[in-house]
Amino acid sequence: MGEGVQPAAGERPTAVLVAVRPEDRGDGTGPGTETSLTELRRLADTDGLTVAEAVVQSRPRPDPATYLGSGKVDELAAVAERAGADVVIADGELSPGQVRNLEERVGVRVVDRTALILDIFAEHARTSEGRVQVELAQIAYQLPRLRSDGRSMSRVGGGRMAGGAGMGVRGPGEMRLETQRRRLRDRATRLRRSAAEVARRRERTRGRRARNRVPSVALTGYTNAGKSALLNRLTGADAQVQDVLFATLDPTVRRISTGRLTYTVTDTVGFVRHLPHQLVDAFRSTLEEVTRSDLALHVVDAAAPDALDQITTVHGVLHEIGAGDVPELLVLNKIDIAPPEHVDALCRAYPAAVPVSARTGQGIEALRAALAARLASW
Structure with missing residues (x-):
């Protein structure tokens, strides 16, 4: 996680939203900007976060290194500090490099829209089938994003986002990283077997309904x-x-x-x-x-x-x-x-x-x- 301030017990973590909009007019009011940010706000609220501010940049495409341009990253850092943010949430999917660079520049944990949605799904899955499916999705997201310290970007909301809890096992070095990858792949294999059995049961139920017209x-x-x-x-x-x-x-x-x-x-x-x-x-x-x-x-x-x-x-x-x-x-x-x-x-x-x-x-x-x-x- 980043070096952001931890929320006090019982308080909702604070988030700052960030977005790149090719069609934006530069003031955060371009076509589609407000609708997408409104939805991201609702996603954050569903995951137990309080949104303090949003930073929107108008540019043809996200910067490959830092998502935002260099000047806008400095603005984001200032906004995050002023808001006492625990996390920054990007309205798009970030590469591991973008996450790392943004965290170094902004000083708080950075996650993307995909990680946020995965966390909400993990919180709301009630049945064993739902939990298996969500965990499979988390592993698919985590594998390419594991870092050499064993951290991943999932399990990020409702206080978990700021607290840094997750499925990753901490430990230095590439050997530890490969061990973690192998464990996740093995876990995914077991989960897929379980999901396949559930799918077979569901297919049998469909077959009975079809036979009974x-x-x-x-x-x-x-x-x-x-x-x-x-x-x-x-x-x-x-x-x-x-x-x-x-x-x-x-x-x-x-x-x-x-x-x-x-x-x-x-x-x-x-x-x-x-x-x-x-x-x-x-x-x-x-x-x-x-x-x-x-x-x-x-x-x-x-x-x-x-x-x-x-x-x-x-x-x-x-x-x-x-x-x-x-x-x-x-x-x-x-x-x-x-x-x-x-x-x-x-x-x-x-x-x-x-x-x-x-x-x-x-x-x-x-x-x-x-x-x-x-x-x-x-």
């Missing part, structure tokens, strides 16, 4: 769009609902019977911009619930100012996991708090979308009817 619906969408709340409203389930990012990681499957139609609904992990590829790879078996489903129920936060961008992000991940051809029903959630003009614009862009409020129940009967119509061929 029970159609499957997979809830998908951006994180915090309200998927779990909608699952509860549709099924009477008790899935965890929190106003934080990635509140639910582990898939929840519920059965719905309406008249002659019976189908299953599965809640899946939410997405964000730049979802780490390590997580996509590790959660591939879970995400296959969408790939193997008969219908993807794509839940959108209609109150989000960047709802259209969120839809595009989700579609990109679905294509990446091979679910781009799964039939989709778009659901515009949170219409009870969304500005009417936002809902109208989304309905014009997606005429087949169903506006609902999982919180109040508004539009749920229309959604049930739309689901029945789409699954009528079963």
